[in-house]
Amino acid sequence: MTSPLDAAGRSLEDYPRPSVAVDTAVLTVEDGQLCVLLVRAADADDATAWRLPGTFLHPGEMLSDAVARSLRDKAGVTGLRPQQLRVFDDPQRDDRGWVLSVAHLDVVRADRIPTTARIRLAPAADVPELPFDHRDIIDVAVEALQKRYEASPDPFELMEPAEPDGSFTLRELRLTHESVAGRRLPPDTFRRSMRAELVETGRLSHGRRGKPAELYRRRTD
Amino acid sequence: MTSPLDAAGRSLEDYPRPSVAVDTAVLTVEDGQLCVLLVRAADADDATAWRLPGTFLHPGEMLSDAVARSLRDKAGVTGLRPQQLRVFDDPQRDDRGWVLSVAHLDVVRADRIPTTARIRLAPAADVPELPFDHRDIIDVAVEALQKRYEASPDPFELMEPAEPDGSFTLRELRLTHESVAGRRLPPDTFRRSMRAELVETGRLSHGRRGKPAELYRRRTD
DNA sequence: CTAATAGTGTCTATTAGACACTATCAC
DNA sequence: GTGATAGTGTCTAATAGACACTATTAG
Numbered sequence: 001m002t003s004p005l006d007a008a009g010r011s012l013e014d015y016p017r018p019s020v021a022v023d024t025a026v027l028t029v030e031d032g033q034l035c036v037l038l039v040r041a042a043d044a045d046d047a048t049a050w051r052l053p054g055t056f057l058h059p060g061e062m063l064s065d066a067v068a069r070s071l072r073d074k075a076g077v078t079g080l081r082p083q084q085l086r087v088f089d090d091p092q093r094d095d096r097g098w099v100l101s102v103a104h105l106d107v108v109r110a111d112r113i114p115t116t117a118r119i120r121l122a123p124a125a126d127v128p129e130l131p132f133d134h135r136d137i138i139d140v141a142v143e144a145l146q147k148r149y150e151a152s153p154d155p156f157e158l159m160e161p162a163e164p165d166g167s168f169t170l171r172e173l174r175l176t177h178e179s180v181a182g183r184r185l186p187p188d189t190f191r192r193s194m195r196a197e198l199v200e201t202g203r204l205s206h207g208r209r210g211k212p213a214e215l216y217r218r219r220t221d
Numbered sequence: 222m223t224s225p226l227d228a229a230g231r232s233l234e235d236y237p238r239p240s241v242a243v244d245t246a247v248l249t250v251e252d253g254q255l256c257v258l259l260v261r262a263a264d265a266d267d268a269t270a271w272r273l274p275g276t277f278l279h280p281g282e283m284l285s286d287a288v289a290r291s292l293r294d295k296a297g298v299t300g301l302r303p304q305q306l307r308v309f310d311d312p313q314r315d316d317r318g319w320v321l322s323v324a325h326l327d328v329v330r331a332d333r334i335p336t337t338a339r340i341r342l343a344p345a346a347d348v349p350e351l352p353f354d355h356r357d358i359i360d361v362a363v364e365a366l367q368k369r370y371e372a373s374p375d376p377f378e379l380m381e382p383a384e385p386d387g388s389f390t391l392r393e394l395r396l397t398h399e400s401v402a403g404r405r406l407p408p409d410t411f412r413r414s415m416r417a418e419l420v421e422t423g424r425l426s427h428g429r430r431g432k433p434a435e436l437y438r439r440r441t442d
Numbered sequence: 443c444t445a446a447t448a449g450t451g452t453c454t455a456t457t458a459g460a461c462a463c464t465a466t467c468a469c
Numbered sequence: 470g471t472g473a474t475a476g477t478g479t480c481t482a483a484t485a486g487a488c489a490c491t492a493t494t495a496g
Binding site (some may be wrong): 192207210 | 457458459460461465466467468469
């Protein structure tokens with residue numbers, strides 16, 4: 001890599017640079033509750049051992065790749081679509097030094113999170129004390145997630161499909177959205193607002209109590 | 222500053238770090254048109270000389286402070302409220318090396334921008350060719366600005382006050398919003414949607430053609 | 443007077459929520 | 470049958486846009 005000089009006659013290497021980290025709030029739904037994934041750090045005392053998974057950005061790496069790497073290495077979770085939230089840049093936020101953190105949101109089905117002693121899910125509405133500004137990151141992530149779910153049907157595919165072909169009933173979709181929103185949603189209004197983005201399969205869901213429900217699929221366009 | 226060791230036994234200084242820059246799309250309205258401020262770089266050939274003002278983040282500095290510093294030093298503009306947009310992180314985006322850019326939006330009245338040979342305003346809808354990903358930054362900034370203006374009356378105070386006490390007519394407010402939105406806005410609907418966030422002064426604007434208009438002020442709560 | 447601008451009344455279409463009602467299943 | 474769930478009809482309130490109408494000024 002070349003090191004051209006700037007207007008002051010110095011190259012990039014002559015300026016101090018910050019460490020850049022990514023920290024990710026991985027949100028999921030477990031037992032109808034919106035939860036965030038925490039990992040137990042090895043190099044910390046017990047009080048601040050649990051935190052969001054994160055890592056330092058490697059040379060030449062995209063932020064989204066760093067997120068994917070940290071989630072794979074620290075939580076055994078793969079195949080996600082990280083969404084950038086914002087940079088946390090308080091110079092005092094990390095007592096190890098000058099560290100910027102680019103906060104991310106990611107979402108995964110709970111059954112794809114391995115169960116180990118170093119991983120735990122905490123209800124997003126009631127997280128324990130966390131180091132750095134990880135609590136703020138979670139708040140921003142939850143807000144971003146709820147906004148996405150107001151606009152489209154289960155955009156992160158949190159819903160566990162009851163049907164083998166991936167189709168679902170409006171009830172299943174609504175329960176997922178209720179978990180994300182943290183409140184009940186009126187069934188009739190929910191149906192009408194989501195139906196424009198769904199296609200009927202023509203098949204029905206049987207085996208449960210009550211009238212069989214139509215099975216829908218997401219619109220593919 | 223101490224340099225504690227991490228899990229791998231290395232301190233932060235042992236890892237390569239990126240340069241972190243801020244680049245800011247300073248938007249303004251001139252002659253009823255939404256414009257972006259460009260500065261002429263000294264260390265570039267003519268084709269890519271014009272660009273968004275930016276700078277490298279200094280140690281211990283907040284991003285918003287770096288934005289304020291770059292705008293003061295490069296464009297002679299002060300007193301703004303930068304809003305973070307997002308990080309541009311393509312490893313190839315800057316051929317000088319590994320440089321992340323945190324894009325920002327800021328807004329200033331055109332009469333507060335000095336006129337020099339190193340500064341120019343370009344219509345946001347028709348910017349010239351720009352280096353790096355500065356064109357993308359402008360697009361994101363314009364979108365963010367338009368969204369803010371849909372929700373509240375001139376939140377960045379772009380409007381040039383005709384009255385010495387800062388009050389204004391709904392026509393003046395609407396013309397400012399039309400410049401930002403890039404299209405005409407229906408006067409009656411605009412009035413009704415903005416009135417909840419305004420307070421009447423009880424005074425009237427005289428001296429122009431037509432019926433005198435009521436003078437309003439922004440709600441202070 | 444006329445042209446221009448300010449401001450209001452009101453109609454329509456759309457939407458979210460509320461609520462009642464019918465439909466169809468398990469049991 | 471009963472109870473539960475699915476789905477629809479429809480009323481209301483709120484809202485944006487369209488459009489007509491009145492009000493008040495400059496010139």
